Amino acid sequence: QGQLVESGGGSVQVGGSLRLSCAASGYTYINCMAWFRQAPGKERERVATINTGGGINAIYADTVKGRFTISRDSAKNSVYLQMNSLKPEDTAMYYCAADAFAGGYCHRQDYRNWGQGTQVTVSS
Secondary structure (H helix, E strand, O other): OOEEEEEOOEEEEOOOOEEEEEEEEOOOOOOEEEEEEEOOOOOOEEEEEEEOOOOOOOEEOOOOOOOEEEEEEHHHOEEEEEEOOOOHHHOEEEEEEEEOOHHHOOOOOOOOEEOOOEEEEEEO
């Protein structure tokens, strides 16, 4: 049984930075990892995705492009989300997701494996 464990959430002021981490364990094979977020009363938003099986192929939502960076450490089966220039609208529960998708196309919604989430709160 695989597991995804997120860490690194917290409270920060506008303009600040946070780094989220997600460690995967117990999976036979994954080639895609992603960060999603969901704020109260809003739909889940795909924040960033990365191919962990080969090419980097990081893709970002327009709302975070230029401020957030997704990266991976294949040796540790981990993915990270560096969040800079945070805004109040970035406040949400952030979830790590992972899966093995044929062809390695990762920028999609139908991930089957999810972490428990970590809260990010940005205050002005």
